[in-house]
Amino acid sequence: VLNEYKEPGHGRLRIAAATTANYFAPALLRIFHERYPLVSVHLDVTNRKALLAQLAENDVDMVIMGMPPGEMDLEAGSFMENPLVVIAPPDHAFATGKKIPLRALEKEIFLVREKGSGTRQAMERFFRKHDLKITYGMEVSSDEAIKQSVQAGLGLGLMSRDAVQMELTLGRLIIPDIQRFPLMRSWYLVSRKGKHLSPSAQAFRDFVLNEAKGLLRKPPISAL
Numbered sequence: 358v359l360n361e362y363k364e365p366g367h368g369r370l371r372i373a374a375a376t377t378a379n380y381f382a383p384a385l386l387r388i389f390h391e392r393y394p395l396v397s398v399h400l401d402v403t404n405r406k407a408l409l410a411q412l413a414e415n416d417v418d419m420v421i422m423g424m425p426p427g428e429m430d431l432e433a434g435s436f437m438e439n440p441l442v443v444i445a446p447p448d449h450a451f452a453t454g455k456k457i458p459l460r461a462l463e464k465e466i467f468l469v470r471e472k473g474s475g476t477r478q479a480m481e482r483f484f485r486k487h488d489l490k491i492t493y494g495m496e497v498s499s500d501e502a503i504k505q506s507v508q509a510g511l512g513l514g515l516m517s518r519d520a521v522q523m524e525l526t527l528g529r530l531i532i533p534d535i536q537r538f539p540l541m542r543s544w545y546l547v548s549r550k551g552k553h554l555s556p557s558a559q560a561f562r563d564f565v566l567n568e569a570k571g572l573l574r575k576p577p578i579s580a581l
C-alpha cells in the first residue's frame with residue numbers, strides 16, 4: 358500500500374479528456390501502460406464544461422483539454438498543436454475550391470456541438486471575430502454524430518483534425534481549402550494549482566509534456 362504513494366510504478370491515475378482528445382488519449386495511455394503496467398487508470402471522456410467541473414470538484418488528477426480558462430487557478434502545459442478544420446462531404450462544391458474566402462461560409466449551414474463544448478466556443482469566437490453571419494443548423498452532442506451528420510449532407514462541421522483522420526483516409530469527409538484555416542489551438546494537460554500529485558500522476562504529466570507530441574505524430578500511433 359505504501360508503494361502506491363511513493364513509486365510511480367503503482368497507484369491510480371484519474372484523467373478526464375475532452376471528447377476530441379478521445380481520438381489520441383488511448384494511444385498515449387497504451388504507451389504509459391507499457392511503462393507502468395501496475396498503475397490503474399480511470400479515463401473519463403466528456404466535454405469542456407464537465408472537465409472544468411471535475412477539476413473544480415477535485416474529482417480527477419488532471420484533464421486533457423483545449424484552451425484552459427483564465428479565471429480558474431490552474432496549472433496548464435501545452436503539449437501538441439490542435440488544428441481545428443472545417444469538414445464537408447466529398448461531393449460538396451468546396452471540394453474543388455482553392456483558398457475559398459471566409460465569406461463563402463455565410464452561404465452554408467454549420468452543425469454545432471452542445472453548449473459547454475470547447476470546440477463550439479472556439480468556433481463561435483472565430484466566426485464573431487471575423488464578423489461572419491453564420492447559419493447554424495442542428496445542435497449535436499458529439500463529434501461522432503457531427504461527422505455522421507456532415508456525411509449525410511445536413512451541413513458542414515468544424516472540429517479538431519485529430520478527430521477526422523479515419524474519415525479522411527476512407528474518403529468519407531474532406532477538409533476544404535478555406536482561407537484562415539486551420540484555426541490553430543493547442544492541447545493542454547491541466548491540473549489544479551497546488552494540487553499534490555501522486556507519483557503516478559506526476560509520471561503521467563512528465564510523460565505527456567515531454568514525449569506525447571513526438572510519439573503521437575509518428576505514423577504507427579496516429580494511424581491507430
Ligand code: PGA
Pocket residue numbers: 375376377403404405406422423424470473474475476477
Ligand atoms: P469539447 O473539447 O469540444 O469536447 O469540449 C475540446 C476542448 O476542450 O476545447
